[in-house]
Amino acid sequence: MFAKIITDKFYSANGFMVLCFLFLLSTGCSKSSQFPIESTSQTPSSDNSGQSTTPPDDSSGSGSGGSTPDPIDNTYKMTALAWETSSKPERTQWSLYLQDIITNQWNSLLAGSSDITTFCPKYYSLDNDHRANAWAALFVGVAKFESAWDPTTRFHETTMGNDDITGLPVYSEGLLQLSYQDIQGYPFCDFNWTKDKNLSATNPKKDTLDPYKNLYCGVGIMAKIISKKNQITVSSGAYWSTLRSGGSYQHISEIAAIVKKLPFCN
Template sequence: MTNPKHLTKAVSFAAIAIAFLLAAGCSPSSTSLKDLASTIEDGNGSAGTPDTGEQTPTEPSNPTEPSAPSVPDNSYKIEALSWETSTNPERRQWSEYLHKIILDDWNTLLGGADDMSKFCPRYNSLDNDQRANVWAALFSAMAKYESAYSPTSRMHETTMGTDPVTGNPVYSEGLLQLSYQDVQWARWCEFDWSKDKNLAAKDPRKTILDPYKNLYCGVGIMAKQIKNKGLITVGSGAYWAVLKSGGKYQKISEISGMVKKLSFCK
């Protein structure tokens, strides 16, 4: 609210100034009253439209390939994961994405698991960047035996009946072999059957086959398992058969051997 005393002062000062200009033979129109007022009391800031920083979204240049989420520069250089090859450069982006989400979104994993030494004997002496690298190596190794590193891999789960989300038989899909029904309990998973149902079974545009969405969902499932059970390998309640202790399809020694290849785990 404007102070009446200040207003009176402002008006008086302006009147004196105008009278002075007239006495000097100048028209008040030759001097801006706005400029004169600014010498009396500053305004309260710009009245322009604020810049919200928002930009108009653009479509990916190639709609058949999922676009990689932005991964900010990090001084830490992640050691190569098992899926990285010179003929598959996009997989380096998978590695960097895994490292980022483990550090930022699923950092409860950094505390490790009760059987962590089975995969990286020196885990407890590592810093957080290295620990995230270990977990990323674990997921990459799992993907070798779950999907052969293929984002469009699908397998019919013949003993699991009907997926309540799709109304079709249950399929495990993508890098970490996940299912649409997982969204019912793993609410962080971004699989959208309403968008995918009209696409071909192995269309890479399907949300469940997007390598980044698939990895994000799978890392969260592992974080929940570690929180509840404290173990990577479990005998019952295992989500992934390759990590089920004593299971028919377990690949625990192979996966641990791949993770141990990291220089700081030796």
């Protein structure tokens, strides 16, 4: 009797399994959790890794000299920077990019410097978002007097000989007037001469003329300088002549005036 009960249960269970299998065949496998349907939606990549995350090359070229990074997810509403204008919408994207990399990759700047209040008097009463906004305004001020906000600007440095990387005369290039040999002291600068050497000197596809790569490198250089000197303006060893106190080409007061236009700095 016990054996019969076991046998009946066996056939009953197998019959149920057969019915389930036929049901699955009739309804299709795509609803089974073993065969999930791949989502076609994509989540924008984030540049908050702490490493150099410059935007990819734009093979189609761009009048602004570079490709636009992925949209930045930041709930903070930036106060517009001095270079922004309706006729140059790409500059608003540059502003957002500055805010992002200062807040994330180069956030050591947020601690300030011994002379940051020269540019933003209320700096130390600000939260980090507003501090990043103030730093972004400072870089815009530097770029005004370095390149007139033209990402394709080039300047022959006649007293600096040849570039150690290119073997050609040194040129300062782009928004913040950087050069290929900067990668020697600042390896986070994404300037690839091997890729660029066959391009014309003024081709906006060059890494040094890409506004995003140029800004990333320049902000990083400033962060390294501040970590060593704790000063934006120095009398010697300044990277940018526009910030060299007492120098012939300094524009410290004009740059400070640009930053002070931010209402939260005063």
